[in-house]
Amino acid sequence: MKWTFEQLKTFSVVADLGTMTSAAEALGFTPGAVSQQMAALQAGLSRPIFARDGRRVTLTDAGVTLLRHARILLEAERRAATALSGPQSEQRTVVSVGVFGSAAVSAMQPAIEYLRKTSPNVAIQAMEVDVEIMPQATLDHRIDIALGLSYDDAPQPPLRGVVTEVLHQEPFLMVLPPEAAELGGDDAALVDYANNHDWILPPVETYFGRACRFACAKGGIEPRVQHTVTDTAVSIALAESGVGITLATPLMMGLRPTDTPTVALPGNSQRRIVAIARSSALEKESVLAVRDALIQAFPPLRT
Known part of the structure; x- marks a missing residue:
């Protein structure tokens, strides 16, 4: 079965108003355009959805069933469009953050507080990960973003597709x-x-x-x-x-x-706390918000 949301919207209006002409007027289409949409919708179904009743159209049992599910789909589409129309999703987004001991103690609480003020629909889920495998864990989608380490004299080898940003540096x-x-x-x-x-x-x-x-x-x-x-x-x-x-x-x-x-x-010698993420993950507003929160969790870097 194949249909489009446009066809389902038109079908819902036809079902409510009872004629192709009335539906066309309500939607700003021509009657011919409405008829073509309904013909295309019917062609993708195995059972008829309309029955003629004089000049009006009524729904068959299959049509009634389709209308019920179509309205569920249309409402879900409306909610999705509303959620995506603003800068933040209506739904709570959880971003997994790989952490290790000292960085977790220092960064998690201030980062969470920063998100509550700036991105209240984004939440952090801290996950302890061995710092040596942190870059690979982000690349393997086990975590969205991570707090990792780099040292002056023992840098981590770069991984293709992984972005590293220095958040803080401190002496031994x-x-x-x-x-x-x-x-x-x-x-x-x-x-x-x-x-x-x-x-x-x-x-x-x-x-x-x-x-x-x-x-x-x-x-x-x-x-x-x-x-x-x-x-x-x-x-x-x-x-x-x-x-x-x-x-x-x-x-x-x-x-x-x-x-x-x-x-x-x-x-x-210095130790650097770094943010590690897949370059593709940083295309998500939620992950960017968490990265910004992690940046704010540490004192500004001295240049």
């Missing part, structure tokens, strides 16, 4: 045992201390683990890794207890605030 910090408080900001003393004490770092097989080692090398440090720990809060707690040195960033420190000494890692 050395989280020191309490005994190192007297070192202050003397880079030479820090490097000497760091090369002669135990370290707590993630496995070298992980993205952050590799980035930590590259950042240390840039600062002239060869970390003696005694403890292999993935969890940021645990690493900071171990440094606080005096068993070794670890690396973190200001946002990561938000997961485990501490009074133990923290100093900038020599070498000025």
